[in-house]
Amino acid sequence: MTSIGHLINGQRVNGGSRTQPVYNPATGASHHSVQLADVATVQAAIANAEAAFPAWRNTPPLKRARVMSKLKELLEANTDTICKLITDEHGKVLADSLGELQRGIENVEYASYAPELLKGEHSRNVGPGIDSWSEFQALGVTAGITPFNFPAMVPLWMWPMAVACGNTFVLKPSERDPSSTLFIAELALQAGLPPGVLNVVNGDKEAVDTLLTDPRVKAVSFVGSTPIAEYIYSIGCKHGKRVQALGGAKNHAVIMPDADIANAVTALMGAAYGSCGERCMAIPLVVAVGDDTADKVVAALKLEIARMKVGPGTDAACDMGPLVTKPHFEKVKGYVDEGVKEGAQLVVDGRGLTVPGHENGYYLGPCLFDHVKPGMVVYQEEIFGPVLGVVRVQSLQEAMNLIDAHEYGNGTCIFTRDGEAARHFTDHIQVGMVGVNVPLPVPVAYHSFGGWKRSLFGDLHAYGPDAVRFYTKRKTITQRWPSAGVREGAVFSFPSSR
Numbered sequence: 001m002t003s004i005g006h007l008i009n010g011q012r013v014n015g016g017s018r019t020q021p022v023y024n025p026a027t028g029a030s031h032h033s034v035q036l037a038d039v040a041t042v043q044a045a046i047a048n049a050e051a052a053f054p055a056w057r058n059t060p061p062l063k064r065a066r067v068m069s070k071l072k073e074l075l076e077a078n079t080d081t082i083c084k085l086i087t088d089e090h091g092k093v094l095a096d097s098l099g100e101l102q103r104g105i106e107n108v109e110y111a112s113y114a115p116e117l118l119k120g121e122h123s124r125n126v127g128p129g130i131d132s133w134s135e136f137q138a139l140g141v142t143a144g145i146t147p148f149n150f151p152a153m154v155p156l157w158m159w160p161m162a163v164a165c166g167n168t169f170v171l172k173p174s175e176r177d178p179s180s181t182l183f184i185a186e187l188a189l190q191a192g193l194p195p196g197v198l199n200v201v202n203g204d205k206e207a208v209d210t211l212l213t214d215p216r217v218k219a220v221s222f223v224g225s226t227p228i229a230e231y232i233y234s235i236g237c238k239h240g241k242r243v244q245a246l247g248g249a250k251n252h253a254v255i256m257p258d259a260d261i262a263n264a265v266t267a268l269m270g271a272a273y274g275s276c277g278e279r280c281m282a283i284p285l286v287v288a289v290g291d292d293t294a295d296k297v298v299a300a301l302k303l304e305i306a307r308m309k310v311g312p313g314t315d316a317a318c319d320m321g322p323l324v325t326k327p328h329f330e331k332v333k334g335y336v337d338e339g340v341k342e343g344a345q346l347v348v349d350g351r352g353l354t355v356p357g358h359e360n361g362y363y364l365g366p367c368l369f370d371h372v373k374p375g376m377v378v379y380q381e382e383i384f385g386p387v388l389g390v391v392r393v394q395s396l397q398e399a400m401n402l403i404d405a406h407e408y409g410n411g412t413c414i415f416t417r418d419g420e421a422a423r424h425f426t427d428h429i430q431v432g433m434v435g436v437n438v439p440l441p442v443p444v445a446y447h448s449f450g451g452w453k454r455s456l457f458g459d460l461h462a463y464g465p466d467a468v469r470f471y472t473k474r475k476t477i478t479q480r481w482p483s484a485g486v487r488e489g490a491v492f493s494f495p496s497s498r
Contacts, residue, residue, distance in 0.1 A: 002032040004178055006041060006202055007185050009048040010195025015041030016203065020175055025091035025322040026312035028360030034175050037203035042170070042210040045199040049141040049168035050216050052196030057138045057166045061115040064164050068112035070191035071160070075105050078187060082180050086152055087313040089177030091321040091362070092275045094313055097152075104156030106445035107463050114164035117468045127495060130480040136472035138166030139218040139242070143211045145232065147224045148174035148324055149278045149384075151181050157449070158221045161467040163197055167219075171200045172211060176324055178202050212236050219471065221462070222246065223280070225382070226408070226454050233457035244458035244470055246450065248382040249280045249410030252391075253439060254287045254399045254425070255297055259415035263437075265300040267415075271439035272388040273308065273320050273366045277332075280455075281411045281433070281440050284383055285372070286390045287399040294392045298347060298370050301388070305348050305366045311355045322362040323385060329362040332385030336367050339378035339389070344369040350386060374402060382408070396421055404430045410451030413439050432456065 004022065005014045016038040021030040037045075056064075075082070083097035092100075122133040144158035151173060159169040173181040185200045201207055211217055212235045219242040222232045226247030236243035253271070255264050271283035288294035313321035323329040333351055340346050350365025364386060372379050372389035379389060393399045403412055413435030414425045422436045432451035435441030443449050443464065450461030460466040482488065 004032055004034040004182065004202065006035065006037060006045070007182055007200040008045045009199070010189055022089055022176065022178065023325060024088055025324055025362045026358055028326070028362065034178050034202045036175065037201040037207045039206065039210050042201050042203065042207050043214065045170045045201045046141055046214055046216050048196040049170050049199055052194060053140055053168045056168055056194060056197050061118050064166065065112045065114050067192045068108055068160055068164055071188055072105055072108045072112065074187045074191055075101065075108065075184065082152060082183060085180035085183060086177070089179055090148065090151060090324055092313050093318050093321050094316065096275050100150055100153045104153040107156045108160045110445040110464070111160035111164040118165065118472070126478070130478060132476065132478040134474055134476045136468070137475050139471060139473060140167060141170065141216050142167045142219045142471060143170045143172065143217050145172045145208055145211070145220065145222045145224070146174060148176040149275065151177045152184060154223050155181050155184070157463045159198055161463065162471045163193065165468060165471045167471055168197045169199070170211060170217070171198065172203060172207050173200065175202055175204060213239050215239070217241060219243070229457050242470065244460055244462065246462060247455050247457065248408055249451065249455055250285065250382055250406055250408045251281060251283050251411040252285045252287050252403045253283045254396065254414040255289065255293055256396065256414065256416040256418065256421060257290050257293050258417045260417070261296050261300060264415040265297060265304060267439040269304050273386045276320055276323050277386040278324060278384050281442050283439055284388060285379065286388065287402060288390055288392055289396055289399060290394065291392060294390055298390055301368055302348060305368060308366055310353060310363055310365055312358055312361070320366065320386060323364055326362055329364060332364055332383055332387065335378055335383045335385065336387060339369050339376065342376045342378065344376060344378060344389065345371045396425065400425065400429055407454045408451065409453035410455035411441055413441060
């Protein structure tokens with residue numbers, strides 16, 4: 001069994017006495033383990049990032065941007081390798097791995113615009129012979145803690161913009177699927193990123209706590225569950241860091257009576273069951289307005305689910321792969337059991353699915369509940385699996401009241417032909433990302449990603465324009481050059497332009 005270590009100062013290194021198996025969820029087998037970094041290993045990564053910062057900060061933004069442009073080329077050239085690494089350790093189908101990588105590449109491309117994005121503001125003659133301007137300067141050592149469900153994309157949300165802005169970076173990816181993250185970091189070195197600018201440490205809570213408490217780390221980005229996001233935010237802020245912590249979700253899709261039901265259902269299939277439901281922007285709840293709408297939606301979903309093929313992600317014919325680990329499989333299956341106990345109607349039961357030739361894989365077939373009600377565990381909690389619930393309401397306002405009352409506010413969408421209803425929904429709903437006839441309203445790279453309420457802790461969203469502001473600090477300079485030989489008297493009043 002091979003052991004996966006860390007990337008520090010441009011080199012693969014070992015660090016930490018503890019290890020953890022990395023499984024192929026399609027087979028249940030493990031062929032390698034990942035080292036879990038101890039405090040000393042993380043501190044070494046931080047120290048190397050700190051040492052690399054002065055030279056990298058002073059590197060012209062255009063030269064930093066050229067590294068991003070080269071990285072984009074290398075990511076595209078190595079697409080097949082990266083996608084296979086994602087699928088082997090996460091389980092998602094190869095087509096979904098490709099979609100993940102493409103969205104990550106778009107963020108790298110946006111980071112290559114850094115020279116334009118970092119331009120400040122300039123004002124001449126704010127006073128007699130006085131000029132003033134603002135600059136956006138790098139913070140120093142920054143850090144990212146990323147989840148298992150997007151091992152390529154989410155890190156590419158963070159470190160490319162951070163380093164393009166002149167920072168150095170320590171990345172702590174998920175220990176469940178570390179290989180694609182490490183491979184991409186090594187591609188960055190090939191693209192010309194100096195050693196120490198990007199460091200990768202694999203680990204668990206010990207590594208996380210070290211990043212959160214070390215005074216050399218100036219900012220931390222996080223994507224994961226809400227309880228951990230809240231912990232990251234509170235501990236990081238307590239130690240004087242800038243923190244953005246993106247948490248969980250329970251996204252509702254509202255289907256109006258006038259919607260194109262067939263198209264809505266087709267869209268919902270991918271949103272609910274794509275990547276086995278392991279997405280923070282997945283749709284786990286359909287809110288159908290009117291019983292007639294609900295009946296049509298449930299009937300259509302049953303037909304579409306029956307056509308789905310579940311199996312290993314490497315099989316191009318499969319629509320959905322396995323869940324990421326055995327414990328996660330058991331957790332999601334437990335949610336289905338609980339939904340049945342609570343009285344929700346299990347219309348499609350995916351429990352007990354066996355994939356021939358892959359009997360030890362972590363496969364749960366698509367599950368569909370009807371008559372889900374607020375207060376049920378399957379309604380309230382983030383399941384993160386292929387479980388879709390239908391909630392029946394009688395009006396758009398009732399649907400909006402449900403969404404607004406939920407603790408999460410990550411994403412939502414509405415399916416309708418009524419422009420007035422759509423406009424009212426998008427204007428008033430208390431959710432950060434909203435789709436109209438679009439089930440997964442994930443912003444493109446030149447906008448920013450973030451939820452409301454307990455789906456985000458912090459003021460700035462991920463990637464896009466907000467990332468530039470998160471990874472820089474504003475400095476304003478006011479300058480005057482008095483005439484030579486002129487002796488000025490003391491001034492005790494605050495200067496003004498009046």
